[in-house]
Amino acid sequence: MNISTKRTIWLHPEQTxxxxxxxxxxxxxxxxxxxxxxxxxxxxAIRNMTVRGAPLIGATAxxxxxxxxKEAAQDDNPEAYFARSVQQLRESRPTAVNLFWALQQxxxxxxxxxxxxxxAPLALKTAISLVEADVEVCRGIGEQGLPILxxxxxxxxxxxxxxxxxxxxxxxxxxxWGTITAPIxxxxxxxxxxxxxxxxxxxxxxxxxxxxxxxxxxGIPHTVIVDNAxxxxxxxxxxxxxLVGADRVTRKGDTAxxxxxxxxxxxxxxxxxxxxxxxxxxTIDWNIQDGLGEIPIEMRSxxxxxxxxxxxxxxxxxxxxTPPNSPAxxxxxDVTPARLxxxxxxxxxxxxxxxxxLLSLFPEFQTV
Amino acid sequence: MNISTKRTIWLHPEQTxxxxxxxxxxxxxxxxxxxxxxxxxxxxAIRNMTVRGAPLIGATAxxxxxxxxKEAAQDDNPEAYFARSVQQLRESRPTAVNLFWALQQxxxxxxxxxxxxxxAPLALKTAISLVEADVEVCRGIGEQGLPILxxxxxxxxxxxxxxxxxxxxxxxxxxxWGTITAPIxxxxxxxxxxxxxxxxxxxxxxxxxxxxxxxxxxGIPHTVIVDNAxxxxxxxxxxxxxLVGADRVTRKGDTAxxxxxxxxxxxxxxxxxxxxxxxxxxTIDWNIQDGLGEIPIEMRSxxxxxxxxxxxxxxxxxxxxTPPNSPAxxxxxDVTPARLxxxxxxxxxxxxxxxxxLLSLFPEFQTV
Numbered sequence: 064m065n066i067s068t069k070r071t072i073w074l075h076p077e078q079t080x081x082x083x084x085x086x087x088x089x090x091x092x093x094x095x096x097x098x099x100x101x102x103x104x105x106x107x108a109i110r111n112m113t114v115r116g117a118p119l120i121g122a123t124a125x126x127x128x129x130x131x132x133k134e135a136a137q138d139d140n141p142e143a144y145f146a147r148s149v150q151q152l153r154e155s156r157p158t159a160v161n162l163f164w165a166l167q168q169x170x171x172x173x174x175x176x177x178x179x180x181x182x183a184p185l186a187l188k189t190a191i192s193l194v195e196a197d198v199e200v201c202r203g204i205g206e207q208g209l210p211i212l213x214x215x216x217x218x219x220x221x222x223x224x225x226x227x228x229x230x231x232x233x234x235x236x237x238x239x240w241g242t243i244t245a246p247i248x249x250x251x252x253x254x255x256x257x258x259x260x261x262x263x264x265x266x267x268x269x270x271x272x273x274x275x276x277x278x279x280x281x282g283i284p285h286t287v288i289v290d291n292a293x294x295x296x297x298x299x300x301x302x303x304x305x306l307v308g309a310d311r312v313t314r315k316g317d318t319a320x321x322x323x324x325x326x327x328x329x330x331x332x333x334x335x336x337x338x339x340x341x342x343x344x345x346t347i348d349w350n351i352q353d354g355l356g357e358i359p360i361e362m363r364s365x366x367x368x369x370x371x372x373x374x375x376x377x378x379x380x381x382x383x384x385t386p387p388n389s390p391a392x393x394x395x396x397d398v399t400p401a402r403l404x405x406x407x408x409x410x411x412x413x414x415x416x417x418x419x420x421l422l423s424l425f426p427e428f429q430t431v
Numbered sequence: 432m433n434i435s436t437k438r439t440i441w442l443h444p445e446q447t448x449x450x451x452x453x454x455x456x457x458x459x460x461x462x463x464x465x466x467x468x469x470x471x472x473x474x475x476a477i478r479n480m481t482v483r484g485a486p487l488i489g490a491t492a493x494x495x496x497x498x499x500x501k502e503a504a505q506d507d508n509p510e511a512y513f514a515r516s517v518q519q520l521r522e523s524r525p526t527a528v529n530l531f532w533a534l535q536q537x538x539x540x541x542x543x544x545x546x547x548x549x550x551a552p553l554a555l556k557t558a559i560s561l562v563e564a565d566v567e568v569c570r571g572i573g574e575q576g577l578p579i580l581x582x583x584x585x586x587x588x589x590x591x592x593x594x595x596x597x598x599x600x601x602x603x604x605x606x607x608w609g610t611i612t613a614p615i616x617x618x619x620x621x622x623x624x625x626x627x628x629x630x631x632x633x634x635x636x637x638x639x640x641x642x643x644x645x646x647x648x649x650g651i652p653h654t655v656i657v658d659n660a661x662x663x664x665x666x667x668x669x670x671x672x673x674l675v676g677a678d679r680v681t682r683k684g685d686t687a688x689x690x691x692x693x694x695x696x697x698x699x700x701x702x703x704x705x706x707x708x709x710x711x712x713x714t715i716d717w718n719i720q721d722g723l724g725e726i727p728i729e730m731r732s733x734x735x736x737x738x739x740x741x742x743x744x745x746x747x748x749x750x751x752x753t754p755p756n757s758p759a760x761x762x763x764x765d766v767t768p769a770r771l772x773x774x775x776x777x778x779x780x781x782x783x784x785x786x787x788x789l790l791s792l793f794p795e796f797q798t799v
Contacts, residue, residue, distance in 0.1 A: 265631065272754075286759060289691075290657070291694065292760070292762050295766075326659065327694075329697040370741065381743075382741025386459040388647050389655050394660050
């Protein structure tokens with residue numbers, strides 16, 4: 064097994080029954096590893112965003128099912144304990160569909176086994192295979208997306224290709240490679256002259272803290288901008304391509320992603336800037352059509368808006384931004400209508416952002 | 432003279448030759464007053480955003496001209512000293528046109544006087560009259576804009592009218608009343624059931640620190656949101672009206688305002704949400720047509736993006752957000768094309784966002 068510290072989640076190298084993750088709440092200023100050993104710890108890590116990003120949430124939850132099997136085996140009522148645990152995992156975050164997909168995969172695999180003592184090793188094996196599969200899927204997204212970047216770079220006639228992204232759909236949101244970063248890493252390794260505009264992505268600043276960090280680790284030229292700036296850059300021809308991830312994509316192509324994605328899609332549309340969504344096919348929710356009406360949008364704590372966390376020179380510190388008596392609203396995601404999306408980059412290929420486009424790559428979902 | 436501490440700039444009540452301003456860099460957590468006594472202090476206060484907002488920048492610069500007269504009178508070469516001082520004031524911020532307008536007013540008034548000792552009292556008198564005029568202009572914007580809010584409120588059939596705003600075009604950006612807040616304050620005083628969504632407005636957070644503060648001081652219901660959230664709220668019918676200020680409006684109606692305004696205008700357009708710009712006519716630059724090509728956009732320090740200032744419980748503190756080696760770009764303003772603007776609210780009335788609309792209210796600018 065090849066889970067190394069270059070990944071976002073891995074088995075503890077010395078201790079059994081312990082999964083380790085990079086604590087994404089303290090990046091980029093501190094690199095801290097968190098041990099996960101129980102269902103409760105996994106639920107908390109997903110909920111408090113120690114881990115985040117649709118694919119990584121799914122992978123972490125899969126290990127949570129392994130812990131659920133082990134804990135259930137010790138309980139007087141193992142079936143009820145297990146069901147309750149899976150339910151807690153399912154309710155840890157509402158928007159990204161990969162979480163539910165991973166839990167379904169785990170449950171389907173474990174269903175035939177009768178006792179939880181024997182389910183546990185199978186759960187561990189399955190979780191590991193989901194992790195390995197995510198790595199391959201992201202590599203596939205990279206290979207499928209690379210030609211888009213190559214064509215866009217060629218059209219620049221020797222000038223730098225400027226890509227804008229929102230939030231973190233990088234390796235930190237996955238296991239390795241990332242979704243939007245996979246083609247970027249591959250293009251950069253091939254020597255492409257590229258530069259990434261990194262949206263800060265308030266309120267949790269996944270762009271300025273995570274995407275900027277992983278790009279700087281890889282030596283990829285990038286510049287952090289506030290979320291307000293992308294439209295201006297597009298108006299002035301400073302963005303050649305927008306590349307974002309997804310938390311849930313409907314059958315018709317409507318795309319839930321980090322709050323603010325819709326605004327960038329509008330600006331891309333207004334300036335004829337190509338706007339691509341990179342996603343593993345596990346992000347597609349084949350059961351729903353209308354993104355605005357059917358995708359549940361997570362509401363998070365207003366304090367994430369009212370305050371911010373940063374490095375004061377010696378420690379990570381929270382400072383308060385708003386007047387003490389001003390309320391705030393914290394909407395986690397928005398939905399970009401399919402009409403604003405140039406195309407989807409999946410592990411099986413690139414397609415139009417509509418039902419027939421998606422079905423051309425995934426014909427097995429013709430009927431669900 | 433009625434400049435009180437309820438205003439943003441006033442004469443020191445006891446000391447001559449001293450103008451006082453509210454330090455807008457430490458709001459909402461601290462209320463500090465800064466004394467301005469020299470041209471250098473006025474230039475610094477505008478540049479470092481102790482004062483900000485197009486009308487207030489103009490008013491502060493007018494007092495700077497008064498100090499320039501006084502200092503010039505003491506200099507060996509008063510003409511050169513004065514010219515240099517006015518030039519420094521002119522270069523303190525590049526985008527808002529009110530600054531240049533105020534300086535022109537001052538220069539035109541002072542031109543006939545020969546010696547700087549006699550120019551000084553006239554400069555003070557003129558600066559005070561510009562301040563008083565701004566108050567009246569904002570009151571006029573309020574009276575002209577009020578019917579728009581009344582009609583929108585009526586259409587809500589007893590439900591709360593939801594207004595979204597970006598940055599601070601409130602009384603803190605002016606002398607009193609504000610531009611977009613003038614009709615809001617008037618409507619609220621009349622008992623209208625209204626609520627304001629306040630965009631945080633990164634990087635300097637004028638929304639969460641200034642607009643939220645002045646609305647909370649006035650008891651007006653409001654909620655702070657991150658800049659990413661407005662599109663989602665409009666998609667879900669949670670915004671009835673967008674109301675923003677302006678730093679410079681071209682003859683054709685293109686509008687420079689705080690970075691990110693363009694993104695909100697796109698979302699408003701996509702959701703058929705009325706999008707109004709409130710402005711004193713001094714914000715109109717009758718000499719230019721094309722906003723994108725002709726309005727100079729201020730580039731500010733990248734550190735305003737890489738860091739943020741907030742209250743840590745005992746003091747205002749700066750924390751760092753980005754990896755130490757990640758560069759940032761800080762674009763101060765963007766241009767919203769006239770086609771996305773429902774109308775302008777000026778002190779003379781409401782008009783369409785185009786040249787004939789503007790000229791219908793200001794026929795004296797038919798030829799410039």
